[in-house]
Amino acid sequence: MTTEPIHADTAGLLARARQDYQDLAGRGLSLDLTRGKPAPEQLDLSEDLLSLPGGRHTAADGTDVRNYGGLQGLPELREIFAGLLQVPAAQLLAAGNSSLELMHDCLVHALLSVMPGAKARWADEERIVFLCPVPGYDRHFALCERFGIEMVAVPMTADGPDMDTVERLAAEDPAVKGIWCVPKYSNPDGTCYSDATVARLAAMPTAAPDFRIFWDNAYAAHHLTDERVEIADLLGAAAEAGHPDRVFVFGSTSKMTAAGAGVAFFGSSPANVKWLLANNAKRSIGPDKVNQLRHVMFLRDAEGVRAHMERHRALLQPKFEAVARILQQELGGTGLAKWTSPKGGYFVTLEVPDGCAKEVVRRAAEAGIVLTPAGATHPYGKDPRDAVIRIAPSYPGLKELEQAIEGLAVCVRLVGYERQAA
Incomplete structure (x- = not known):
């Protein structure tokens, strides 16, 4: 994260910032950086997907994908993503288009049915608590609020969540049932969990026998540089540490192919x-296997996924580079901001005073x-420092993005110098 010392000549800088803001407000801009959606050009990369599967309607094992059944998803698609998500194909489910939906369902099923290792349904517990590394993903927090799950913020470090805090809270309170994790190119600060952090998550004692790590590996293949960051295999490490049921792995193709028509994945212990298949059988007779087959035909194999993601990188990398360049150009040396330079993912975190x-x-x-509203990166929408702003560079065109970041920098200077002058 880049930071600079505080500048001394506040009065003159404030006057200039006020003029710059007046000019900005007079430009009549209408720019949106709220969500990390793929740009239309990224969606166009998967245009051929829409013409598939053509006349084919059988999976590799002869299954007619047009019919009911196949709750675990097509084996050939699970094979493609097994390595990427670090889950054996036999322990991986391919489902509908939304990993968030799978997370939602896992919470609902945990509330309404007894999980492996649990003594009771979560709905029968007096309190349910989740640990929430911050800054974090607002939709994770929204799920907890939806179901009345208490949230406890845990600070992020360069290696992932502060493990001293995580270990202490998980060990001392049986109401602590889980933790949200985006382990690679984390939303929104781009953090990648270190091997030591993964090992501690896998092995740590927990007061709750049914403690679960919701391992949202949303950006497993979403690199922005030549370095392809790899993280340790949490599912395997937990099994080796004697906690095979501790980990729920989630992933999807949502930011790979068609964001609203991809495939989501769940992986865990047998x-x-x-447990999940038995509960899902009550709500569905099977996923959209036609869509799964078209993904198999379009992506072909794990290397096909990597090649496809390199085409995404070619479109995204210039945008992230533009954000870094403009922030340095406009805010460098002011002491008013620091920001992340992620190696992958979809967001930049900007910290202001x-x-x-x-x-x-x-x-x-x-x-x-x-x-994105300030505070969205924290539980209950409340950033106690009121300092974190999430930037989503992916959707706007490059020119629009540059205008937005230049305008944002003007606002940071104005508010920052006003605070210094007060």
């Missing part, structure tokens, strides 16, 4: 897979630049 994030977002909105 006992957990059996404490107490300023909401005001920066408000000023930006008034100037026609819509950002």
